[in-house]
Amino acid sequence: MAGPPLLLTALRTLKAPTLSSASVRIISPAQSRAVGSLHPAWWRWCPERTLQLSSALSAGHNKWSKVKHIKGPKDEARAKMFQKMSMMIKVAVKEGGSNPDMNVYLAQLLEQCRNKNIPKASIDTAIKNAENSKPASQYMFEVRGPGGCLLLIEVLTDNNSRTNQDIKRLLSRNGAMLSDGARKNFNRTGMVVVSGQDVTSERALELAIEAGAEDVQEAEDEEEKPVLQFVCDINNLRAVRSSLEALGVKVVSAGVEFIPRTLLLLEQEQLEAASTLIELLSDCPDVIKVWDNIQAPS
Secondary structure (H helix, E strand, C coil): CCCCCCCEEEEECCCCCCCCCCCCCCCCCCCCEECCCCCCHHHHHCCCEEEEEEECCCCCHHHHHHCCCCCCCHHHHHHHHHHHHHHHHHHHHHHHCCCCCCCHHHHHHHHHHHHCCCCHHHHHHHHHHHHHCCCCEEEEEEEECHHHCEEEEEEEECCHHHHHHHHHHHHHHCCCEECCCHHHHEEEEEEEEEECCCCCHHHHHHHHHHHCCCEEEEEECCCCCEEEEEEECHHHHHHHHHHHHHCCCCEEEEEEEEEECCCECCCHHHHHHHHHHHHHHHHCCCEEEEEECECCCC
16 A cells, blocks of 8 residues: 555544443554544444554555565466465355355355456356365464464364374474464454545544444555455444445455454564465465464564
């Protein structure tokens, strides 16, 4: 995203007689400045809330752009992207069936596939393969990586022994090890991602309040296009998504994410080692996603 990250804090004291005061935790990477409040009607109906627009804590691929170029040729990147989408489709079918009209998660994934110009025939094949696939296990590895960084590795496999051996081999060869309790350093939360094109910072904060989100963060997608991540309680995920769509916002994706409670700043050598490990893990066919608590380089 061009230019320095824009950090804004909107402090809203919105109290109602029948509502208890609720405070939203602020994750402030730098000094923020206040912006004006919304229409006074909000004062009567909303509990006390604190929102901000900040750089995303759980930064994705773009976090590593200043470390080294890891995206590779476009054809290779596209193949990896479709492999991951196929795996996520498999997870969705496993949990809710193959009918997108009855499976919201699957419907969201199919929408993402269309947005990424994946051919319909390839999507249909992925759904059919998911229906006919062997029973699979989905679970998480908790890891301590180079420099003491923490990783969560979500996998989906029909062969636990093979996957365990593959993951442990990658860890041991890249300065990492299994670490029980690493998950406690992450918050499991809902996240709705929308296009950030032509959305001002003030409007993003207004959308967050109107939709019932707890936070809104700036980020970039795989193609380095600006997106906004609306963080919310998992139980409110569907409601926040629906509210944003009703407000005319184009939703890119919605799902569960693991956001680190605190970030860890690594030395350059450690950062390069961690990026190499995460890239290798992401290329593993059984890995769905890798989360980390590494602070993006400035």
